[in-house]
Amino acid sequence: MTGKPELPGESGESGEPGEPGEPGEPLDRFVLPLSPIAPRQARVRLAAGLAGTGFAAELTEIVVLLASELVTNAVVHGRGEPVLEIRTTDHQVWVGVQDPDSRLPQVQQVDTDSLGGRGMHLVAELAETWGADVIPGDGKVVWFRLRRESPAVDG
Template structure:
């Protein structure tokens, strides 16, 4: 079973078109939150998020809810940590902290692999940097590298911007439908 669930309902966020079966639809999550219809393990989710901290918090909550109602709560903390790092990087570096700009977040799970993509308007490539022990920041991509099975950056054609993504291969018990 394939469940598509776009994150919508965020302040200032727009729902993106998603595919349900073989037809295109623009979907919003149910007003009351997740329902029992999202118990399937395979899903797709998409959101367009304003470059604002409160919108990142809302996107993070909705992704956590989706993971929990899909039976993937065992990996939720890791997914939340890595996704938040990529969203904050998109806001700070990709959008330059300009609230008028947006970035998009997509998550898919199928065949035991969870993939999250964060797309922003900047062409600047992320790269882990060496940090002094007394620096407060600069370790996020080291966390991504340590926690994700794989991660990387794609430059979509023909548009501006980049997509930073990570994948987690889930253990057989957690990945099974």
């Protein structure tokens, strides 16, 4: 686990380990309110930020969906305002959501009739890799990474 929020995602430690690697160049970083409106604000800002990057529309939709799930988890389970960061390279997009709660997310069994609890399932299924890193004294960052040519997009 890493203690440096500037390089989240390096350790790849989580309930479902991801591959370590450079997350790319910062595209945007912003604080969201600890409020039910935070996921919508994140979706709008991410979609606008990715619009001029050349990423396929389908990939942008997946990024926005998964980021919305991470923000929702941070609002519901976290203990303070979430911070969303997006980084890109020519080959990938990386999104991390930091919150002050150091408890790591879990992919849980969900009853088919349940109305919630599927966010981390979506992240685990659609992301190339994902993870969560504790930031000592400052909570955690939960992140995912998608390749530009994502298998989830390519079919």
